[in-house]
Amino acid sequence: MTEPPKTLSWMGDRLRLLDQRKLPAEVMNVDCFTPEEAAEAIRNMTVRGAPAIGVTAAFGLALAALRCGATDPSGMRNELGIAGEMLRLSRPTAVNLGWAVDRILKAADIPRLDSVEDVRATVIREAETMAAEDVEINRRIGRHGLPLLPDGARILHHCNTGSLAAVDYGTALGIVRTAAEGGKKVHVFVDETRPRLQGARLTAWELGRLGIPYTLITDGAAAFAMKMFGVDLCLVGCDRVAANGDTANKIGTYHLALAAKAHGVPFYVACPVSTIDMDCVSGSDIRIEERDADEITRINGIAVAPADAVVWNPAFDVTPADAITAFITENGIVRPPFGPGLADAVRKSESDRLRIPRRLRRG
């Protein structure tokens, strides 16, 4: 097993991001020195995956604090607020961006921080804590999800939810990894995940490096794979989960969930609690990002459709709660009815924050 390169690394004065747009052909990093550069890296998908973009936004605020010219804490808080809004808007669907921004701003707002140095140090420390927590959260998701994967499991997976979608380890693929590391035999059917091909470019690459066997398929072949090979479960991540369990995730997830339902295949969502948005009552409250036509009409810069094609390119879709078997959170598995279970998971994380080991909280 070879660990993939780091999704993101805080370098003290800059944020280093693995450029996921170039994988697997090129393994290259991009350094962000300003919050604007961090926001642009989120927007143009240098970094993607809900947990990863949340932590990137947190470090974006660390960059804002570092570059800030304010001479008093309230001036710095003001600048952080402006940078936070910019980062929050860089992509609209994943809730982690807003969650990360809110958490950093809250940390910066503690009244006892009475110098710009204190605010700056606190912001950087909080971002580092969030990065460390993200890995721990993923490992917990892996442990909770483990019993759902029988030995010999055939798993159908959409998009990328591995270490590249997070600070490290991964959410849905973290469960697969936990199973493989524990000696279970698993096989992953990897949806290529058009238009950005995160399955083909990132998931296949990660699984190959981890020595976990997989078969790459087109998105349209998923239902036929269920029929021909038998699939034991679907495993996906999520970008925003409404209070009732309706789930926004990468486009194609809903299509896959319908195929799973028709085949009686359980459909599991790996879900860090930070992705649950109790302010969204249901999926219809979730704003779906629509991206540029050329993500579909051009591949690697080459036209694969008429230049004037009219395109609908939603980055995400919403899978209704009734097509989901369970959520796997760091606080345990949430089964239907999802409302109370998701609310419990959120409450547990809020009270746990007070008990997170010092080691982790300091990053």
Place this chain on the structure above:
Amino acid sequence: MTEPPKTLSWMGDRLRLLDQRKLPAEVMNVDCFTPEEAAEAIRNMTVRGAPAIGVTAAFGLALAALRCGATDPSGMRNELGIAGEMLRLSRPTAVNLGWAVDRILKAADIPRLDSVEDVRATVIREAETMAAEDVEINRRIGRHGLPLLPDGARILHHCNTGSLAAVDYGTALGIVRTAAEGGKKVHVFVDETRPRLQGARLTAWELGRLGIPYTLITDGAAAFAMKMFGVDLCLVGCDRVAANGDTANKIGTYHLALAAKAHGVPFYVACPVSTIDMDCVSGSDIRIEERDADEITRINGIAVAPADAVVWNPAFDVTPADAITAFITENGIVRPPFGPGLADAVRKSESDRLRIPRRLRRG
């Protein structure tokens, strides 16, 4: 409206094929002088679409007859038989190849043909007749399908079934075209259809030239399009229909049919009778072609997945009869139970062959 270039044209001494692998970036023709070249053009998808490859195989036998060095009819028939087997095997799933080869060989076998010139002329004439009949069949499918498209219809379409999939006009898209030509407003959601992108490359291009409004989407967005926009019907073609109605068509069709079923959207298959294989009792008798990994791992020659990725690339899938609302054949609409209706459609075509206008039979 601009007519797309001809899918195939018999030039008297060669078969001219539009190279569909290069569309829409380049509009180029390839000339086939031998049956081997025709078989290779089918295999490498220079020409594709069940009706088009059937007629290409017929002209492949015309090329065999032209190039044949035999001095007596039985020697020529022998060579035609060998060329026919080669053409039949060039792609395994679409039944039209075998149907076309059988029909030409049967025409060549008529005992009164007592010179190589007679056999050769008969083979060429029969191939020309089949080409002319194909257009007439598509126009009839268009007329029969017309009542199924309400004015203002939102149609979801997979792969390419337009003039490029046939000699001209198209099957499923022929119905759309008939509706548009008759003044109905229609809008087509075009599945891009990975891995070969026939939707993006061919269907979008054809619809654009015909002035029929469309929206290009990824295959995985089809279910979400049904949810967000409302889709009135799905329209697809077919490559082999078993006697019970189970239908092999481009990979992704089955997945789409499940989404349609979940949304209560009617799922129609445009089906020239030549595509019905009464020798296949059900879908499990249909052999599914698997194509090279690099159709998925490389796009326009550029890697989009690890070079050593393990890939499953079935060119087709099988949609079970119970996910299909109706077949639209040149002999009318066939509704469940499909067995008797499909058998009737086949019988009607067999008896009609005796009554096809001389004009058409002479090509």
